[in-house]
Amino acid sequence: xxxxxxxxxxxxxxYLLNQAAExxxxxxxxxxxxxxxxxxxxWRVVYHLGRYGDLTAKEICIRARTHKTKVSRAVQALSQKxxxxxxxxxxxxxxxxxxxxxxxRLVFEDLVRAAEAYEAELLCSIPDEVLTEFRTLLVSLAxxxxx
Amino acid sequence: xxxxxxxxxxxxxxYLLNQAAExxxxxxxxxxxxxxxxxxxxWRVVYHLGRYGDLTAKEICIRARTHKTKVSRAVQALSQKxxxxxxxxxxxxxxxxxxxxxxxRLVFEDLVRAAEAYEAELLCSIPDEVLTEFRTLLVSLAxxxxx
DNA sequence: TATTGTTATACTCTATAACTATA
DNA sequence: TATAGTTATAGAGTATAACAATA
Numbered sequence: 001x002x003x004x005x006x007x008x009x010x011x012x013x014x015y016l017l018n019q020a021a022e023x024x025x026x027x028x029x030x031x032x033x034x035x036x037x038x039x040x041x042x043w044r045v046v047y048h049l050g051r052y053g054d055l056t057a058k059e060i061c062i063r064a065r066t067h068k069t070k071v072s073r074a075v076q077a078l079s080q081k082x083x084x085x086x087x088x089x090x091x092x093x094x095x096x097x098x099x100x101x102x103x104x105r106l107v108f109e110d111l112v113r114a115a116e117a118y119e120a121e122l123l124c125s126i127p128d129e130v131l132t133e134f135r136t137l138l139v140s141l142a143x144x145x146x147x
Numbered sequence: 148x149x150x151x152x153x154x155x156x157x158x159x160x161x162y163l164l165n166q167a168a169e170x171x172x173x174x175x176x177x178x179x180x181x182x183x184x185x186x187x188x189x190w191r192v193v194y195h196l197g198r199y200g201d202l203t204a205k206e207i208c209i210r211a212r213t214h215k216t217k218v219s220r221a222v223q224a225l226s227q228k229x230x231x232x233x234x235x236x237x238x239x240x241x242x243x244x245x246x247x248x249x250x251x252r253l254v255f256e257d258l259v260r261a262a263e264a265y266e267a268e269l270l271c272s273i274p275d276e277v278l279t280e281f282r283t284l285l286v287s288l289a290x291x292x293x294x
Numbered sequence: 295t296a297t298t299g300t301t302a303t304a305c306t307c308t309a310t311a312a313c314t315a316t317a
Numbered sequence: 318t319a320t321a322g323t324t325a326t327a328g329a330g331t332a333t334a335a336c337a338a339t340a
Binding site for chain 1: 153154155156158159160161163164165166167168169170171172174175191194195198212259262263266269270273277280281282284285286288289290291
Binding site for chain 4: 188216240
């Protein structure tokens with residue numbers, strides 16, 4: 001900390017991260033919103049079902065670090081849109097197996113393609129080593145580790 | 148883009164930025180919230196008045212990239228807390244000059260110290276060159292520049 | 295007509311508590 | 318009792334339109 005450098009909000013990391021997150025998320029959110037009428041948690045649920053196969057709501061909560069109330073409402077919305085089906089498991093009727101419908105799988109595949117293309121565009125000018133370092137730093141900040 | 152690497156949400160930049168922004172912002176927000184009962188926009192308004200001197204609401208909107216409705220409500224709240232005073236300008240009665248009260252200035256100084264300490268803690272293990280590069284990247288992402 | 299600032303409204307995201315049905 | 322999932326509610330952030338007062 002240099003004593004004679006004044007504090008600048010515009011270099012303050014939480015502020016910068018917020019601005020960057022807002023800008024980059026908004027553009028992608030516009031994709032799943034306008035094409036499929038989905039919200040953020042819905043996209044995350046579709047992603048996890050598409051990427052890891054059928055899961056219960058509980059498993060999605062853990063993998064996506066998302067609270068059960070959010071997952072519950074997302075699944076309800078996705079079910080109404082016919083992107084996800086729910087089936088009570090006979091051995092323990094508290095669990096529901098969630099699956100993508102064929103239509104839901106198409107949505108998943110389309111959104112993954114869109115996400116890849118969008119990220120490639122965002123990062124086209126950044127060398128791989130820098131990007132790796134950047135991601136590592138973001139993960140450690142996200143995990144609340146100061147080291 | 149390597150063809151045989153599957154897309155991972157957990158490396159997707161908007162997702163990572165969101166997580167990092169959430170974690171780092173929450174900790175600092177807890178400071179101005181619990182000590183002074185302030186919300187995010189209120190802290191930003193106090194910061195701009197403390198850092199740049201008296202301003203009109205309009206000027207804060209421009210500098211802080213914040214919509215006038217948010218600034219309006221923040222100023223109202225700060226005025227009730229006696230951190231900010233508002234004075235209509237005689238030459239153009241549509242403008243209001245906003246100033247920190249002495250109490251508001253103490254809040255500003257305390258929060259700037261807290262922000263500096265918090266950021267130092269967040270970044271203690273990151274070399275200066277990396278940090279500079281990191282900030283530059285965040286600014287360009289926040290500005291929506293792909294280059 | 296244009297500008298500064300306020301009010302109203304709605305939507306998204308986050309967070310928590312209380313509830314159900316099952317076990 | 319504990320667990321999976323639902324419903325209700327509130328706070329915070331974002332966005333837009335309509336408005337009043339002033340120029």
